[in-house]
Amino acid sequence: MVSTVLETTSKLDKETALILWFEEVGTHDVGLVGGKNSSLGEMIQQLQPKGVNVPSGFATTAYAYRYFIQSAGLEAKLRDLFADLDVNDVANLQERGGLARQLILDTPFPQDLQVAIAEAYSAMCDRYNHKMHRAGVDVAVRSSATAEDLPEASFAGQQETYLNVHSLSGVLESCHKCFASLFTDRAISYRHHNGFDHLAVALSVGVQKMVRSDLATSGVMFSIDTETGFKNAALITAAYGLGENVVQGAVNPDEYFVFKPTLKEGYRPILEKRLGSKAIKMVYDVGGSKLTKNVEVPEPDRQKYCITDDEILQLARWACIIEDHYSQVRGIYTPMDIEWAKDGKTGELFIVQARPETVQSQKSANVIKTYELKAHSDILATGRSVGAAIGQGKAQVIHNVSEITQFRPGEVLITNRTDPDWEPIMKQASAIVTNQGGRTCHAAIIAREMGIPAIVGCGDATETIPTGQDVTICCSEGDEGHVFTGLLPYEVRETALDNLPRTKTQILMNVGNPEQAFGLASYPADGVGLARLEFIIANHIKAHPLALMKFDELEEGMAKAEIAELTKLYEDNRAQFFVDKLAHGIGMIAAAFYPKPVVVRMSDFKSNEYANLLGGRQFEPKEENPMIGWRGASRYYDPNYREAYALECQALKMVRDDMGLTNVIPMIPFCRTPEEGRKVLAEMEKHGLKRGDNGLQVYVMCELPSNVILADEFSQVFDGFSIGSNDLTQLTLGLDRDSSLVAHLFDERNEGVKRMVKLAIETAKQQGRKIGICGQAPSDYPEFAEFLVQLGIDSISLNPDSVLKTILRIAEVEKANA
Secondary structure, rough: OOOHHHHHHHOOOOOOEEEEEEHHOOHHHHHHHHHHHHHHHHHHHHHHOOOOOOOOOEOOOHHHHHHHHHOOOOHHHHHOOOOOOOOOHHHHHHHHHHHHEEEEEEEEOOOHHHHHHHHHHHHHHHOOOOOOOOOOOOOOOOEEOOOOOOOEEEEOOOOOOOEEEOOOHHHHHHHHHHHHHHHOOHHHHHHHHHOOOOOOOOOEEEEEOOOOOHEEEEEEEEEOOOOOOOEEEEEEEEEEEEOHHHOOOOOEEEEEEEEEHHOOOOOOOEEEEEEOOOOEEEEEOOOOOEEEEEEOHHHHHHOOOOOOHHHHHHHHHHHHHHHHHHOOOOOHOOOEEEEEOOOOOOOOOOEEEEEEEOOOOOOOOOEEEEEEOOOOOOOEEEEEEEEOEEEEHHHHHEEOHHHHHHHEEEEEEEEEEOOOOHHHHHHOOEEEEEOOOOOOHHHHHHHHHHHEEEOOOOOOOHHHHHOOOOOEEOOOOEEEEEEEOOOOOOOEEEEEEEOOOOOOOEEEEOOOHHEEEEHOOOOOOOEEEOOOOOOOHHHOOOOOHHHHHHHHHOOOHHHHHHHHHOOOOOOOHHHHHHHHHHHHHHHHHHHHOOOOEEEOOOOHHEEEEEEEEEEEHHHOOOOOHHHOOOHHHHOOOOOOHHHHHHHHHHHHHHHEEEEEEEEEEEEOOOOHHHHHHHHHHHHHHOOOOOHHHHOOEEOOOOOOOOOHHHHHHOOOOOOOOEEHHHHHHHHHHHOOOOOOOOOHOOOOHHHHHHHHHHHHHHHHOHHHEEEEOOOOOHHHHHHHHHHHHHOOEEEEOHHHHHHHHHHHHHHHHHHHOO
């Protein structure tokens, strides 16, 4: 039956066909079957041979829709309905939309269209070994507008989708409802604001074999970072059950980042894994009155990742294949928004939709826009930040879409979650805050598209933020967004990158927070001169490494309980939690700047700082002056700490060997003697990090007078130096930079400090070693940066907010010295 239908329709003129199989259409057939269905056909034809699984099916055509409209004389009636449409009047919009939908539903399909759908569905039943006298094959019935998924405008979610549809009558009813959904309130509003004629857009309906993800998992993935536009990472979200909950933001899904360049080379570069709450899942309503229903996910399943590492990598490979294909077809880089599902019966993964991403791909790469909050106040809610902007206004808590007429332009929308029915007011909001959802949910996608800051997955925002409260929504301080009380002051800066001069001196950046790395990747820097492990350990790991390794020996009950909660996914090997978290943090920074060098300073906590980590007091000595005590290199080979340092080495090895991020250069801090440096290198070699193997270089901090005076000997041990101006200044001047009593004497521009810096640079140059600086001085004092350039330093590593102005200053100095 299937071959007969295919042979018959292939001989017909596609322009007048009522039904086309996915195998018959491709990317150039948007006008015939809409963006969604043409994309499915394109992938089945072009990408299945490359291993991408796509469920088959058929589509009613745009001709079928227009035939239905014209044969029933509906166009004139619809035009009359919209004659006095006012999309900014919610009541008017709702009334006109409701009348239009009812008009469609009250008009029966022409007989020949019903027959065509029946024959195609019968062929699908034969294909999947279902007989029509039984329940028939289960299918998804999806709307596909002929103007949707254009790179500059996304019609995604504007029309309806029906899942777990059985029987011919169910398919016909769902197709009819899809036709009517061309006139949902949100679709009417969206077309109006994007300049589309309501009657010029036609609707195709895709009927696709259901993937039994109700028995497994599903989600959404983007081949680009949705927040920053970073092109080299794929973002995958996953939750249990059918994918509608992830798309609509009804669940907080797991999130995974994968680095595309080294994935294509055969590595396993999972940069980040974040556990979502996944509280509910959508399943078939077997024996019930609905097609689907939501049920609670058992607690043990919530507390684990819902797909394996192998599945994460497989999905990411498909994202690369799909993105590469569409970029080639379009002749321009085309990041993709992709829906996927896993079949719980067969264990197979499938791609069920793919469309061009429509937000980050449209942004200019030549302007950097940054927001900085100038004050802080009480935090009312916290969740995942969407975008990096700041918004503010009066909070308006709306629990149900029926209440949206209460919303006023410029207010902050606070709600449980949104779906496309909310879009008429979303575009009027100054910011959006939701209890539920992840970074690929409906609220997040629309907020990005409209340039509105949003915080999703707060959990209790509708309870903690009262209506009428002035609030500031801050998404500019990392991956975590906060809702602050009051209208706080903030600053917006725009910097054009056009015509920035190139400098002979390498300009690097100091980057500590992995969550900000992708956003900083667009800065005109030559890499990272300092990535401190302390930030990752203190903020993401939070526990002392020895407390993780000797968990059963911990004496402090409260710390032990907190560590147990932090490491609940690692009960059998809590030390691996340290390794994985550290590797992910390093990997995010290394990936953001790949293949440019990323210098990672190994841990340099003082003993009092280590003691403040969870479980730390049990393993740390009390020192009178920890600033010049047991820190840096002296720990790494010490019998009392070397097993903890081994974890750092394992993390670094994972980043370089498993993720393929060989641009990482480890740097050893506070190394007092060349002999101590050799001991550290020996420890690293024990754990698979041998200097010279796989291109491994090892740098040393130049922050002690001994590093400067013996720079020729340190050059025999290490591949390069990075001047740490903070410690070099305090140890040259003999003062404690943490002491307010002598703080007024601390100045990197002191002549004694400058002579030390000059000697270090001259000696390194004589020895053929690279030397840069990563301390605070060049960021704070432009004249110090000029001094370094005049000495011929190889690189200057700056805080991100100093990069652009320092580049301009250095370019002038180099020009003057030329």
